[in-house]
Amino acid sequence: MDLKDKQSTNKQSPYPILIIGGYGNFGKKITETLAKEANIQVIIAGRNERKAEALAKQLSTTAINPLKTLALEINSADISDQLSISTAKLVIHTSGPFQAQGYNVAEACIDAGIHYIDLADGRLFVEGFESLNDQAQQQSVIAITGASSVPGLSSAVIEHYKSRFKSLQELNYGIAPGNQTERGEATVKAILSYSGLNFKRWQDNRWQDVRGWQNTHRHNFPSPIGSRWLANCDIPDLTLFQQRYPGLESIRFYAGLELSFLHLGLWSLSYLARFKFIKNLARYSRPLTLISTWVQQLGSDVGGMYMELRGINHKNEPQRIIWNLIAESGDGPYIPTIASIILAKKIAKGQLSETGAQACVGLFTLEEFTKEVENWDIHQQVLEND
Template sequence: MKNVVILGGYGNFGKRICEALIDLDDVIIYIAGRNPEKAERLKNQLQPKAKAVVKTATLDINDSKFASELSALSPDLVIHTGGPFQGQDYGVPEVCINAGAHYIDLADDRRFVCDITNLDTQARDKGVLVVSGASSVPGLSSAVIDHYREEFSSISTIDIAIAPGNKAERGLATVAGILSYTGHPFPVFRDGIWQQAYGWMDPKVEDFGAFARKRYLANVDIPDLELYPDLYQVSERVSFQAGLELGILHYGMVAMAYLCKIGLVKNWQPLAKPIVAASNYFGSFGTDKGAMRVKIAGIDLQGQDQEISWTLYAPDGNGPYIPTLSTIILARKLLCDEAKTSLPTGAKPCVNLLELEDFNPYFDTYKIHYHSQIRKQNWEQNREQDHNAGQEI
């Protein structure tokens, strides 16, 4: 039996990961966190339909006994969903390495993900894989870029956008992470040089087509902004924006960012709970449709200008499953021994580890659809391709 510990296992993302792994044989899944009642409640929901053995564990990553209590579970794999990761140190992955366990997290914090390589030697010495950022970004976004990379001789721009539906479930940790840099500066690669951008500013509207229509976007700080200029030899720009579906909420955030930028507010993160509570009053408005877009532009193999636009559509409130898929895919590979041939050891961000095809079975399960369009020089040549799970767009 292989032991899997899911920290924050009853949370917004953790519960979805638990659901996706309970069909595995010869696995014990520990739903772990500080609240034993919530863990027990989820266990009782999952156990009747599980092939895996589902157990609970009361663990607090900030407790002095965390290392010994985790080690006592003899974990083969630890999945860390307990955000926000902004401000966290590497205590959790280091404990996992010392316990000889593989480690995966869904971190979205730029420093946490990009600097995880500091643990590379320790992880290699223990023969384990430590992966940070196994989420929509950079896990899925890099898989998309890798899928189309061979169609370019050079890349000039990469632009990524995520637009969740207003009715999608909100995670407190995710909101707290966003608020930590709202109105604060961070470096971006723009016009071929590194410049400053401000969190949740530079608002614009992006048209995602008939399914998700026009959505509001603004600057968000993610690891991709730092990783991709060198990884893909981008010459001009790497950008990422996300937004809220309702204008009143989106531009409320823009206003909050401005107040922070001019110094009237120092940090919005401590107000994450009341801000989430206030936004929930608008939960009946908008849609349950989410979208994600990755645009790659550059020169094709024949020397022509080329742009590839890959757009994903998530219906029925299934958008929150997308951030969990990179972690689920990696976990299944590790637990089914595929890692012996397909995955390295060491510590790294979640880039160049997954293929776009790895996601297709999960997209089908959650009726998620994606569409790609290739546009050539002067837009005279178009080629479109769909992966359709059956829903209308």
């Protein structure tokens, strides 16, 4: 379908950024944030143009530049042509889950000479993304995967604190959203795709098999989050950080649900996949997402993330740093979007120029993240040797 201008023509020539899934849970937050930038024009894209148009109308009073919409099917054979006629110079792909996707969107962007960012947290997807590197360099395209909480934000935290260590030996970290925060089927499906199944984790200086959504345990977050259940999660960091930080002996990542009966219910279901009664729980993502929405008003809108770094400092003494991120007032869902927002602003300003395909590791600083979230109810707390 033709590209539709949702507002009057602006005399300036802002940088056009197309957001695939721009009306979805994460895409909407990226759209509303970038639409407030004077040098950026947002194109809201997705398979449901009516939803895109509704969001464009909703944001028309706050958007500085005209909002546009585009009906776009990511599995279409002519997606490269559709992207070309969109006039976009950068595409942000938010339509997960990425665990079951190929690289057709990224390849289409590269073919069209359009820069590309995605929010992928699928381990195999992010690990294999460098296969596009030569193609992206030949086309002078910046292509970035994993611009989200992991590995984008998690790598920024490590880069910020690693100089405090003579030897960084262990990473333990996790994410626990509030139950009242928005959730989509794609997020649920991503978690279900590995629940109960084996994946490799670097632990005690060797690769070991662990099971998704098992090893469930309690973790104490700072107030007002408090104690939350956490369980094993498979993420790109488990491979990327083992390669980037060769001194690491163990890398463990966890995630959890605020309501005990939801978290422990999924833990129980994971045994159906573990013992092969069900091949993969992801096929039940729709009914399980529906069940979770029925109880969405329970619990709180407070969530967080923590990262514990352990090792030896420059005095040859044990060093432990625990970085905590606390999100209140329902602002937690913004956190996975911040990496893509920071990178999009950098590309639009010409501040990120290295072409090629790579994971979002060390591409922005913790200071940049802190500045970006200062208008939301998101704050940090750091404990050292405590």
